Amino acid sequence: MYQYDKYDEQMLDDRIAQFRDQTKRYIAGKLSDAEFLPLRLQNGLYIQRLAPMLRVAIPYGMLSSQQLRKLSFIANHFDKGYGHFTTRQNIQFNWPALEDIPDILESLAEVQMHAIQTSGNCIRNTTTDQFAGAAQHEIEDSRPYCEIIRQWSSFHPEFAYLPRKFKIAVCGTEIDQAATQVHDIGIYIVKGSDGEVGFRILAGGGLGRTPIIGKVIFEYIEKKHLLTALEAILRVYNQLGRRDNKYKARIKILIKETGLEKFKALVDQEWDKLKDGALTLTDKEIKRCSSYFIAPPYLAKENNPTQLTKPLQQNALFNSWYSQNVTNHKKIGYSIVTIALKETGVAPGDVTDRQLDYLADLADEFSFGEARVTHHQNIVLADVEQEQLYNLWNKLNKKSMASMNLNLLTDIICCPGGDFCALANAKSIPIAESIQRRFNTEEILKEIGEVRINISGCMNACGHHHVANIGILGVDKKGQEFFQISLGGSSKNNASLGKILGPAFSRREIPTVMEKIFDVYLDNRVDSEEFIDTYNRLGIEPFKNSVYAKSN
Numbered sequence: 001m002y003q004y005d006k007y008d009e010q011m012l013d014d015r016i017a018q019f020r021d022q023t024k025r026y027i028a029g030k031l032s033d034a035e036f037l038p039l040r041l042q043n044g045l046y047i048q049r050l051a052p053m054l055r056v057a058i059p060y061g062m063l064s065s066q067q068l069r070k071l072s073f074i075a076n077h078f079d080k081g082y083g084h085f086t087t088r089q090n091i092q093f094n095w096p097a098l099e100d101i102p103d104i105l106e107s108l109a110e111v112q113m114h115a116i117q118t119s120g121n122c123i124r125n126t127t128t129d130q131f132a133g134a135a136q137h138e139i140e141d142s143r144p145y146c147e148i149i150r151q152w153s154s155f156h157p158e159f160a161y162l163p164r165k166f167k168i169a170v171c172g173t174e175i176d177q178a179a180t181q182v183h184d185i186g187i188y189i190v191k192g193s194d195g196e197v198g199f200r201i202l203a204g205g206g207l208g209r210t211p212i213i214g215k216v217i218f219e220y221i222e223k224k225h226l227l228t229a230l231e232a233i234l235r236v237y238n239q240l241g242r243r244d245n246k247y248k249a250r251i252k253i254l255i256k257e258t259g260l261e262k263f264k265a266l267v268d269q270e271w272d273k274l275k276d277g278a279l280t281l282t283d284k285e286i287k288r289c290s291s292y293f294i295a296p297p298y299l300a301k302e303n304n305p306t307q308l309t310k311p312l313q314q315n316a317l318f319n320s321w322y323s324q325n326v327t328n329h330k331k332i333g334y335s336i337v338t339i340a341l342k343e344t345g346v347a348p349g350d351v352t353d354r355q356l357d358y359l360a361d362l363a364d365e366f367s368f369g370e371a372r373v374t375h376h377q378n379i380v381l382a383d384v385e386q387e388q389l390y391n392l393w394n395k396l397n398k399k400s401m402a403s404m405n406l407n408l409l410t411d412i413i414c415c416p417g418g419d420f421c422a423l424a425n426a427k428s429i430p431i432a433e434s435i436q437r438r439f440n441t442e443e444i445l446k447e448i449g450e451v452r453i454n455i456s457g458c459m460n461a462c463g464h465h466h467v468a469n470i471g472i473l474g475v476d477k478k479g480q481e482f483f484q485i486s487l488g489g490s491s492k493n494n495a496s497l498g499k500i501l502g503p504a505f506s507r508r509e510i511p512t513v514m515e516k517i518f519d520v521y522l523d524n525r526v527d528s529e530e531f532i533d534t535y536n537r538l539g540i541e542p543f544k545n546s547v548y549a550k551s552n
Contacts, residue, residue, distance in 0.1 A: 011155075012114055015114070016102060016106050026039075027099060038161075042117060043115055044056065044116065044117075045115070048422055050095075053092055054104060055092045056071070056091050059125060061127065061128070061372045062371075063371050063372065064111070065363040065369045067113055068356050071083060072353040072356035074093060075352070079096055080094075081352055084350050084351070085349045085351060085379075089372075094420050123159055126149045126153070126169070127168075130338075133295070135173045137174040137175070142171060144286065144293055145172075145189070145226065149227075149230070158234075162234075162238055163238070163250075166185075167183045167184050172189040176188075176491070179467060180205075180214075181213050181214045181491070182491060182495060183205050186203075190220065197223065199218070200218065201216070201218040202214035202217060204251055204255035206251075209247055209459045210253065217229075217233060225275060227280075228274040228276075228280060297368075301387070302333055308390065317402075321393055321402055324405070324407070335386050336382050337366075338378050339378060339380070339396065340406045341379060341401075343400060345437075347432070348377055349377035358401070362396075408451065409445060410440075415455065415463040416429070417456075418481070421457060426474025426481035428474060438515065452490075455471075456474065469487070469488070469498075473486070482505060482506060483505050483510055485547075488535050516546045516547045520538075521534050521535070
């Protein structure tokens with residue numbers, strides 16, 4: 001993991017002291033709401049429906065055990081005993097007192113964490129694949145480039161007040177798990193025609209009211225040009241992006257209205273001014289950032305040791321968890337473990353202070369003191385010895401943390417919705433729970449197989465419903481909560497946006513609608529075809545006909 005130097009630490013100390021004074025002046029009535037708004041947003045502080053909400057940055061999803069324990073401390077001392085992992089690999093605290101925020105930020109700084117640029121119209125936390133550095137099929141570790149982007153974008157004076165928030169994702173694995181194509185800028189690590197590793201850069205992706213898949217701006221650039229290319233794209237957006245209408249302020253709208261070819265030409269003009277200039281990455285700088293992500297001290301191991309194969313043969317529950325939650329590692333004798341935090345009756349993404357402490361202990365014991373947050377609001381231990389998997393499972397099982405529903409239909413992405421968010425049209429969490437309770441057996445989950453269900457409480461799409469195989473969107477109909485269903489979305493390599501099924505449903509109807517959708521799938525799938533493949537083959541009509549059929 002990247003370790004802050006004295007300049008990083010001084011920057012955080014100064015920022016906290018500044019915000020402490022700003023908060024005191026606001027509470028004393030010396031700053032108006034309008035004056036305090038941009039100050040609090042750039043320090044991760046929102047005003048939600050019931051209380052302030054603080055969003056804490058977790059750069060590229062990586063956490064040390066020490067940082068996990070600090071998050072537990074904050075949840076216990078400043079919140080109601082829990083936090084909420086987001087789809088951007090961050091964590092939110094939904095109940096802090098305004099006057100405590102500076103103390104929380106000071107506590108975070110003790111473990112090199114902060115909430116800077118987790119909100120506001122600036123470059124947000126850069127995200128990546130949760131298996132980066134450990135994935136079996138990886139072109140190159142994406143984390144050093146995420147860190148380079150983090151350092152370039154933090155407090156960037158030209159991009160502190162963009163037309164709208166700006167999100168960047170980097171993918172270095174063959175299978176995209178970073179939703180790269182629906183970001184303002186999506187970066188793929190690729191090999192050029194000469195075999196050299198570089199980048200393909202997309203721009204203009206995004207969800208919200210106008211969901212769009214990103215378009216290729218640079219088909220291939222050398223590593224050294226990463227920051228100059230990003231700077232060129234941001235400059236064009238900063239100069240031409242709409243500031244008179246927040247619904248048309250994202251870069252996706254600018255590219256759509258300008259036209260892709262013209263936008264690319266404008267970017268090329270800017271890039272010509274920047275290319276080979278001060279922002280050009282040197283081999284030394286790339287090596288410096290890469291040095292923080294060297295492989296941990298792996299031991300010489302063999303694949304499939306007896307300590308793994310014997311329990312797999314003897315314990316059906318362990319076998320089921322292993323087949324669902326364990327992924328191959330690039331290092332012989334090691335595995336990647338994803339801990340699903342989607343127990344029925346618990347809001348997806350929520351994690352308690354005790355769980356955070358326990359995850360820290362598990363990270364220390366099994367994964368070199370490190371854990372990662374996923375886009376699906378789960379936790380990864382990326383470097384577990386295969387001979388320790390049964391031991392790890394037992395410890396998870398004792399704490400009811402050995403859910404074996406990873407990537408199955410109850411592993412739901414869900415925003416906080418109307419229970420917390422002032423922008424939401426409807427409550428998301430009860431919908432997730434109702435689906436989990438209707439499909440509550442391992443037998444039916446395994447029969448249906450891999451499927452992605454995402455729920456958003458409003459059009460801002462924090463739950464990424466547009467790119468779910470089955471998306472659920474909360475809508476308001478004359479003051480009543482209803483839910484719109486879409487089918488066919490995906491955030492993987494062949495990204496796609498879901499199509500709306502038809503008129504919205506009431507909350508109580510959703511579980512039955514889900515049953516009808518899965519009945520069509522099970523009746524029509526070929527061999528072991530996944531839901532998204534069956535949908536792509538059949539189209540939306542069979543699902544629509546079943547869901548809206550009038551009973552005789």
